[in-house]
Amino acid sequence: MDTTWNTHLDRADRDGRIPAGNGPLYTRRVLPAVTPMTRGSLLEHGMTRTMLARHFTTLTRSVLMLRPGLTPADLAEVPRPVPGASALHRALPYGRGDTPAMFRFDGISRARGHSLIHPGAVVSHWQALGLHGVPHWSDSAPVVLLSSASKVRNRSHSVAAGQHPTLPVFRELPGGLEPVFPDPLFRSLPVVPASTSAAQCLATVMNRSHGWWTPDVPGYRPEDVRAVQLLDSLWQATLLTEDDVLSACRGKVDRHRLETLIAVSDHGAQSPQETILRLVVAPLLPTGVTWTSQVRVSLRDHATILDLACEELRVGLYYDGRHHVSSEQRLTDFEQYQDLRDDGWEVVRVDSDLLNRKRAKLLRQVSCAISRAQGSGAAV
Template sequence: MEDPTRPTWPFLGTEAPAFAITPGQLRGTRFRAIFRGVFVDARVPDTVVTRARAALLLAPEGAVVSHWTAARLWGGRVPDNDFVHVSFMRRVRWRVRGIKPHCFTHRLDVLRRHGLPVTSPGQTFCHLARFLGLVDLVALGDSLVRKSRITTEELVAYAEDWPGQCRAEALDAARLVRAGVDSSPETALRLLLMLAGLPEPTVDVRIRRADGSVRFRIELAFEEVLVAIEYDGRWHADPEQRVRDAARRDELTRSQGWTFVVVTSDELYGDPEELLVRVWDELRAAGMAVPPRPSDAWRAHFRVQRVAA
């Protein structure tokens, strides 16, 4: 039976007596410490919302959730980061283990998310331009657009007007953000091809029935030569999904002449150079005009991890 007096949200240790919680109970298994001096019922999941709410309990007045933490609250995809990030429009001298403060002279563009003050999707993207590489920043933008937090046009406009640091990096990345992208690896695959000198593949190609309804989707495609580039992540290893993927590709190959280049994680993140050669050869064989060899611009953003025997 639920205890109505037991808080299901983060609370300060100093507030424990108001909930009839003893110091011994705080040290026991019924509660867990999120940060020093902030506790939560042990049954409450350790989510970004819970941690952000806990951080704001400790933060000085005016704190706004920002950077990686704000990105996750908006449903964006960003690399892992160990801190809860909060920002201020003034200088503060405040340190708590597990919380990273940022101080700005520019205005914080604040919205509410899960009842918390959070930097807007556009400002979150521009803040992270200082910290993320091009591929991760575009992946964040793609995910924010997919979640309908912002449009591609709004993101470019926000970056154009950005008064803070790394405006050029934010604008370069914003101009590469596209709608309809399913995953960060799909973003990375698209950028790898473009940085190597290929034309930009079309994202989220829809193959329709006679009545206009969508029958099949293709992640990335060079439509003029009917070459599809698709990333097979972990969920594609599911036997049923593999059967569906094979049937879809076989149907499009037989009925419309599509060629599929299926890319794995090992290729994209372990041997992008060999992957580019494979795509290059396939496009050339399909009759597409491609440069004599891939550009080396991709090397600044991808690492070759696999060592040749």
């Protein structure tokens, strides 16, 4: 991975903006350093309405955010320090997640903003899961707040809620719920526990009220593929165990179906695309051997990590994400490929195009690699 990117992650982690998890930093969410503020507090600070219009944008009723992409230099004309501007110096100031699409702002910022005008309401569902470290899928979901106050219960289906992107969804606060407070920048923000949010999110995936595009995977319904992607991310981005998830999902998700999905999930998959790759190539292996994620291979003068490998056959797969397009990374990838071949490995490099649009070619390449490995006398 790019050393600059690693440096940004290390700095954000030192700031306390990456929640604890089992996986490396790049598998977890980076919480935004830039935070929402009420219009009233900014005016009290001495900001003029002209300054607000120029440098801020509306998140929800009476709550503003610094315009995305601003730098400290953009605010040099302002005679007084702008509240929140110091966060622009922080590593990854706007955090790290997915594209918010119709919701305009990332889910964490929206949850924080709504809490300013609904103090005491408990953040739940996808934004809670984001605050607990899962980097994907919460930015394209509505903010769900649990409240004992009488509120309009608008629809939580993501597409319907997206028609009113500045509004949260309210649900009744169940009795006995003990919230936690995981946000280092909004320490008074109550959030449902990680296991509760995981169960809520799995339920919305299974009932199709929240989803995202996934390629076809033979033998799986789209919602099952999404559930496995979510489970894989839970094992990496949080400290939750399988028992935690099963217990929290009692009464919310069919237990037999969930156990089946947990059985095909993987504690080593580090991205949603790696999950898809594993599910797609799973049927290609002969009986008695399996794929394993994140397999470290020691070579003559260095080591490399295969995203997916059958160690018995010495067949390995790399999934090449966006950072593999640089010329420096491509040279490293080529050298690793050659070194692995010299060490007796059959290797296939996979990118998004091969996985999603040229599936037949991918299956042929992996099948041929397996056949060559079997023909070379690798133990099965």
